[in-house]
Amino acid sequence: MFVRTTDQRLRPNTLGDLGFTSAPHPMVKLSEFTYRKGKEIFGEKEPAEYVYQIKRGAVRSYKMLSDGRRQIGAFHLKDDIFGLENGANHRFTAEAVVQTTVYLMKRVSLQSMADTDAAISRNLLTMTTANLEHAENHMLLLGRKTAVERVAAFLIEMDRRTGSSNVSLPMSRRDIADYLGLSLEAVSRAVSRLHCEGVLNFIGNTQREIVILDLSKLHSFDPQG
Amino acid sequence: MFVRTTDQRLRPNTLGDLGFTSAPHPMVKLSEFTYRKGKEIFGEKEPAEYVYQIKRGAVRSYKMLSDGRRQIGAFHLKDDIFGLENGANHRFTAEAVVQTTVYLMKRVSLQSMADTDAAISRNLLTMTTANLEHAENHMLLLGRKTAVERVAAFLIEMDRRTGSSNVSLPMSRRDIADYLGLSLEAVSRAVSRLHCEGVLNFIGNTQREIVILDLSKLHSFDPQG
DNA sequence: CGATCCTTTGAAGGACGTCAAGGTCTGTGG
DNA sequence: CCACAGACCTTGACGTCCTTCAAAGGATCG
Structure with missing residues (x-):
């Protein structure tokens, strides 16, 4: 409840x-x-x-x-x-x-x-359209992408939005999972896999700080990202 | 290719x-x-x-x-x-x-x-917002609903949009599948299941013509539809 | 009336979810 | 400073829902 x-x-x-x-x-x-x-x-x-x-x-x-x-x-x-x-x-x-x-x-x-x-009116439309475009892309992710592809797309999005390959993730694995339509374990496994593949690394002693080592390789995990 | x-x-x-x-x-x-x-x-x-x-x-x-x-x-x-x-x-x-x-x-x-x-400008914003709202609801469906829940939600949507419990589906099972993020077989099975449960029936000799027998029971298959 | 498309159904396989255990880090209080 | 609790993450084992593969039965159309 x-x-x-x-x-x-x-x-x-x-x-x-x-x-x-x-x-x-x-x-x-x-x-x-x-x-x-x-x-x-x-x-x-x-x-x-x-x-x-x-x-x-x-x-x-x-x-x-x-x-x-x-x-x-x-x-x-x-x-x-x-x-x-x-x-x-x-x-x-x-x-x-x-x-x-x-x-x-x-x-x-x-x-x-x-x-x-x-x-201002135009600005409202532009912002709403930006939200719509994000939702449309996210439908494709949720409907048709695999776990690794979703996580890769998420990291690419965070890299782009923070403007840095050093991505500090404020949200937990559970939040990421509920964003990507996965279980938190599936997210963890996908991140581990990308880590093993040499795409990313962890900074410090927490798993929330990530550095993307190879963005183009990360892109190769996300078809048409 | x-x-x-x-x-x-x-x-x-x-x-x-x-x-x-x-x-x-x-x-x-x-x-x-x-x-x-x-x-x-x-x-x-x-x-x-x-x-x-x-x-x-x-x-x-x-x-x-x-x-x-x-x-x-x-x-x-x-x-x-x-x-x-x-x-x-x-x-x-x-x-x-x-x-x-x-x-x-x-x-x-x-x-x-x-x-x-x-x-007209307001109208454009209203239409864009309607599209956004649909996409937002669809993200929830694609990310978190089961096959039967998705199909039930789809039929409810079609019932609402056509304004009739006699739903004529112009699209194939494959189209429905690609809308709901499923395989076409999963869609077929879910429809069969709803048919067996007495929620819907087929009209004529094709499977594209459906009559919804019990809309409230159909709603019970879709949490927070 | 054959060719093609669509749908259903069954069987097998796989990707992800669930359950469980263990580890790390943080904060708190002794 | 250390003990402890709690939150969070990872990893393994197993289960399950859905996908994939396959076959067969209409339906549609030339």
């Missing part, structure tokens, strides 16, 4: 003005809030009151079946915007993977801004 | 004016074209020149890996709009499942209309 006994989430209570910039990610900093590791930021089907951008940390967005099976739709890293909805409610639950600080703005003010500024 | 030897696709060469209505699907009829069963309408990564709406027939949109594994991202039925892109190129290949007639409009004219009409 997955009954939530008490709602321990906190909401910020100060909000100022908000705007967009032409920076890589267009939301301007405003109010911010910090969530401890594992804390829920918003729940599926809850009213979408805020839009979030990550200042520091990482977030997982997921759906869950009634018996507890979980599918993580996306990980959100530094500077990523999440929680943006066109409809009234959130379609995912969002949780902090590690201690995470976010900027946030009210959804309604974003909406009213979009109503008066076509550039 | 999946090399396409010749490009036999045809393009319409007449285009008139185009607009939007407030009908369930907002594209107004204009130029139209008919594709024979199995013909490609556009290919992945091709320039997105047109946007399509189905007048009659059905279309599959898919991605394919280099070794031929295929993932169908969506089926498009009567009145559905597909091929709408924000970027320059198509992200899927689209093929006619059966003989299909589509209305079409030039992408650039739609773009210019959106630039001057905020309502």
Whole structure:
């Protein structure tokens, strides 16, 4: 059973003005809030009151079946915007993977801004399209790729998004498994296999710090990545 | 090998004016074209020149890996709009499942209309969001549901979209399999199982015509459908 | 009415899931 | 500083669901 006994989430209570910039990610900093590791930021089907951008940390967005099976739709890293909805409610639950600080703005003010500024409106469409494209690629992964191919694709994605071959994974093997539609053991075995094949290495004494030794060889494990 | 030897696709060469209505699907009829069963309408990564709406027939949109594994991202039925892109190129290949007639409009004219009409712009965002929501639900299906659950969810979707418990499936078992991330045999077995359980029945002498006898029982096979 | 395609069903195999054990690291308190 | 608990990761053994391979029976169409 997955009954939530008490709602321990906190909401910020100060909000100022908000705007967009032409920076890589267009939301301007405003109010911010910090969530401890594992804390829920918003729940599926809850009213979408805020839009979030990550200042520091990482977030997982997921759906869950009634018996507890979980599918993580996306990980959100530094500077990523999440929680943006066109409809009234959130379609995912969002949780902090590690201690995470976010900027946030009210959804309604974003909406009213979009109503008066076509550039913002276009920006919303562009962001939604980016999310759609990610989901489309992920459907191919979930429907048709093997365990090793999925893990390879995941590492390539993390390498690309962090812009570094030294990938620091904030999420656990279980999170990765629920993102890739696998068991955590299958993820562990696939990582081990890639390690044995000389594609990657571990840094330090934890398994969360990975260095990709041979990106092209990693690509060879992911068909049409 | 999946090399396409010749490009036999045809393009319409007449285009008139185009607009939007407030009908369930907002594209107004204009130029139209008919594709024979199995013909490609556009290919992945091709320039997105047109946007399509189905007048009659059905279309599959898919991605394919280099070794031929295929993932169908969506089926498009009567009145559905597909091929709408924000970027320059198509992200899927689209093929006619059966003989299909589509209305079409030039992408650039739609773009210019959106630039001057905020309502159209909102409509584009709404359609993109609908596609995103479908993809998000499909990720959960592909990542975490069993074969019977996937097939049940598929039949529920078809029942909903056709608005009838008498579901006429234009697509083959292989198409369904590639939509659900299964083998065609697994689909066949799951349908047989649902038939034995009294959830559905076949009409006529083909297996493409299905009547759903007990929708609530069908729902019981799909957790959180 | 034969050729082809599609579907079903059975049998065997394999990839991944489940269960279990053991190891490492971290944090906490004695 | 060390003992201990807990969280997390790895690895092995085994089970199972789905895939693959194969065969046979329609259905469709020229």
